[in-house]
Amino acid sequence: MKFHYHLIVNPASGGGKGQRHSDIIVELLKKHQHTYTMYFTEYQDHEIALIDRLSQSTLIPWKEDQIEEDKVFPLLIVIGGDGTLHQVIERLDYLKNEAPVAYIPSGSGNDFARGFGISLDPVQAFWQIIKAGKSKEINIFSYEEQISGTRGVVVNSLGIGIDGAIVYQTVQAEKKQLLNQFFLSSIVYILPIFKAIFKQRGFPVLIEANGQTFNFKKTFLCTMTNHPYFGGGIAIAPMANSQSAELECVVVEKRSMLKIFHLIFLLLFKKQEKSKAFVHFSTSKVRIVSTTQQYCQVDGEVIEQNAFDFTLQPKIQNVWFQNVWFNMKE
Numbered sequence: 613m614k615f616h617y618h619l620i621v622n623p624a625s626g627g628g629k630g631q632r633h634s635d636i637i638v639e640l641l642k643k644h645q646h647t648y649t650m651y652f653t654e655y656q657d658h659e660i661a662l663i664d665r666l667s668q669s670t671l672i673p674w675k676e677d678q679i680e681e682d683k684v685f686p687l688l689i690v691i692g693g694d695g696t697l698h699q700v701i702e703r704l705d706y707l708k709n710e711a712p713v714a715y716i717p718s719g720s721g722n723d724f725a726r727g728f729g730i731s732l733d734p735v736q737a738f739w740q741i742i743k744a745g746k747s748k749e750i751n752i753f754s755y756e757e758q759i760s761g762t763r764g765v766v767v768n769s770l771g772i773g774i775d776g777a778i779v780y781q782t783v784q785a786e787k788k789q790l791l792n793q794f795f796l797s798s799i800v801y802i803l804p805i806f807k808a809i810f811k812q813r814g815f816p817v818l819i820e821a822n823g824q825t826f827n828f829k830k831t832f833l834c835t836m837t838n839h840p841y842f843g844g845g846i847a848i849a850p851m852a853n854s855q856s857a858e859l860e861c862v863v864v865e866k867r868s869m870l871k872i873f874h875l876i877f878l879l880l881f882k883k884q885e886k887s888k889a890f891v892h893f894s895t896s897k898v899r900i901v902s903t904t905q906q907y908c909q910v911d912g913e914v915i916e917q918n919a920f921d922f923t924l925q926p927k928i929q930n931v932w933f934q935n936v937w938f939n940m941k942e
């Protein structure tokens with residue numbers, strides 16, 4: 613079987629990492645005499661139009677029993693951050709196209725790559741794709757939200773409360789920074805986190821899972837994830853297993869500020885289970901009802917303040933990578 617690689621590149625991801633990584637990958641493709649076509653995203657959500665076009669004309673599911681020596685399989689490779697990958701996978705899901713997706717992580721957070729064992733080094737990630745040789749299935753999850761009538765997929769995590777508020781405050785700070793060239797960029801990322809933490813009030817959440825109903829009166833964070841990482845490598849759920857078809861549901865209740873900062877400290881050492889404010893459980897399906905106006909994040913993108921009634925369950929995604937790393941330099 614031969615391959616033709618179709619590369620969707622978000623050059624702006626990771627502050628230009630997408631462009632730099634795509635240059636490296638193109639060099640490798642040329643050197644190893646692979647054929648390829650490049651598609652650069654030029655504006656926000658451009659991935660959707662590109663997937664629509666490729667889905668109609670090119671992308672097909674991988675069928676193990678239809679492999680032929682002289683046939684060429686069109687393999688999609690995404691070069692971008694978690695947001696780009698989310699957009700691509702969500703659109704393929706919407707179009708019911710089961711084509712496999714390969715991925716070169718090039719964002720600032722790269723939680724999907726950390727969670728599923730893809731190297732953050734583009735050369736290593738390239739060989740994880742080339743050496744894979746076939747499509748495989750992983751577990752991500754899908755959601756339906758009753759109040760807005762929306763549905764979609766989650767490749768990393770979906771959270772209501774403080775994580776949504778931090779993403780919101782960070783986006784606002786980034787917008788302001790564009791107007792103020794002299795602002796220190798590291799402060800731009802630290803200040804919104806503190807602002808969100810101090811502003812976040814405890815809020816009621818109802819969770820239905822595993823045939824039980826849980827009522828949390830003063831929720832600070834309520835996050836569903838299928839692997840350990842969120843927020844750019846923070847192991848919010850170290851117990852989550854990316855190989856299992858279960859979701860990990862994490863709830864933190866608001867106590868005093870001192871207890872919140874103690875929990876953040878424990879989090880840095882993956883010892884959060886020592887805190888009584890930290891609750892977690894695994895489930896194959898979950899409903900989360902939050903009746904007050906809260907921010908929500910889906911794979912690091914913010915949903916404006918609202919009430920939410922989410923139902924989430926695992927979903928199979930076809931991917932093209934081996935989670936074995938290769939000692940290849942180029």
Ligand SMILES: Nc1ncnc2c1ncn2[C@@H]1O[C@H](COP(=O)(O)OP(=O)(O)OP(=O)(O)O)[C@@H](O)[C@H]1O
Pocket residue numbers: 622623624625626627653654655656657658659692693694695696697699718719720721722723912
């Ligand atoms: N050329 C572009 N300019 C600006 N935004 C773009 C462009 N191409 C795609 N986008 C948008 O960028 C967002 C995704 O960014 P992405 O998450 O991949 O990078 P990141 O934010 O740097 O990484 P991470 O999520 O890992 O922190 C999507 O909303 C996508 O539509």
